[in-house]
Amino acid sequence: MGKIIYNGELKTRSDVKVDIEDRGYQFGDGIYEVIRVYNGEVFASNMHVNRLMDSAKMIQLKVPLTVAEIEALVKELIAEDKLRNGIVYMQLTRGVCSRTHAFPINEVEPVFVAYTKEMPYTGKVKPGVKGVTTDDIRWLRCNIKSLNLLGNILAKQQAVEASCDEAIQHRDGKVTEGSSSNVAIMVNGTLKTHPATNLILNGITRQVMLKLCADNDIPYVEEAFTVEEMMAADEVLYTSTSVEVTPIINIDGQSIANGEPGPITKSLQKLFSEEIERQCGAV
Numbered sequence: 337m338g339k340i341i342y343n344g345e346l347k348t349r350s351d352v353k354v355d356i357e358d359r360g361y362q363f364g365d366g367i368y369e370v371i372r373v374y375n376g377e378v379f380a381s382n383m384h385v386n387r388l389m390d391s392a393k394m395i396q397l398k399v400p401l402t403v404a405e406i407e408a409l410v411k412e413l414i415a416e417d418k419l420r421n422g423i424v425y426m427q428l429t430r431g432v433c434s435r436t437h438a439f440p441i442n443e444v445e446p447v448f449v450a451y452t453k454e455m456p457y458t459g460k461v462k463p464g465v466k467g468v469t470t471d472d473i474r475w476l477r478c479n480i481k482s483l484n485l486l487g488n489i490l491a492k493q494q495a496v497e498a499s500c501d502e503a504i505q506h507r508d509g510k511v512t513e514g515s516s517s518n519v520a521i522m523v524n525g526t527l528k529t530h531p532a533t534n535l536i537l538n539g540i541t542r543q544v545m546l547k548l549c550a551d552n553d554i555p556y557v558e559e560a561f562t563v564e565e566m567m568a569a570d571e572v573l574y575t576s577t578s579v580e581v582t583p584i585i586n587i588d589g590q591s592i593a594n595g596e597p598g599p600i601t602k603s604l605q606k607l608f609s610e611e612i613e614r615q616c617g618a619v
């Protein structure tokens with residue numbers, strides 16, 4: 337970790353101060369993105385920055401920078417920090433003004449922050465992890481990558497307390513997504529994942545994976561599935577910028593199929609690692 341982009345300028349961390357009346361700090365009134373860097377190159381940069389723009393639009397937040405400007409700043413930050421493998425975290429809040437729930441009456445400059453963090457690439461073959469199911473208690477605009485993450489935090493904490501890696505959330509018995517990931521199952525050779533509605537965040541990893549399915553004749557459907565279907569599935573996997581494509585081999589203490597990562601998940605991991613290499617070079 338080195339520099340921080342603060343409203344378009346590169347600064348050192350100790351020089352950046354958060355105002356106690358920043359609406360992100362007080363209300364979680366803002367949005368964020370996490371972008372992966374391999375080999376010093378940004379993975380799916382444009383998709384992430386465009387999603388940030390979409391989230392901003394949905395909360396009526398004017399972004400003071402263009403997509404190209406943000407992408408350029410991110411590159412500058414990576415070069416400045418000499419980051420090889422890691423992430424860029426960026427967030428935009430509605431800015432600083434005297435505390436009141438409604439938007440500020442007078443025009444307020446949004447606050448944009450971005451910084452890097454090292455994260456090693458763990459390779460294409462990842463061991464399976466454990467999941468725990470939990471009620472999805474979140475609001476109904478999960479498609480917005482909002483700073484309000486209390487529902488996700490409480491779900492993840494439940495996973496940690498159950499010695500599991502991820503909490504798999506469900507609404508009325510239908511699986512929505514993980515606390516910080518998307519979830520998919522394999523049934524009879526077809527991948528099934530929740531459609532990109534207001535009930536999930538349309539993960540960039542999810543979108544890249546579905547494109548890889550389409551390009552490699554792996555059938556898929558974007559349909560919600562029940563917890564029962566998931567427990568009886570041939571394979572379960574989850575995806576995110578941090579975990580890429582990772583098998584879930586045990587849920588609520590019960591093995592999925594034979595309790596080993598499945599063949600299609602392994603193929604998808606290989607395809608995903610090839611996509612990383614295509615975009616960022618050999619890691």
Ligand code: PMP
Nearest residue numbers: 516517518537539540541576577
């Ligand atoms: N859903 C939620 C709730 C998330 O927090 C994340 C991680 N940002 C994802 C899905 C996966 O999104 P992505 O693949 O873009 O990281």
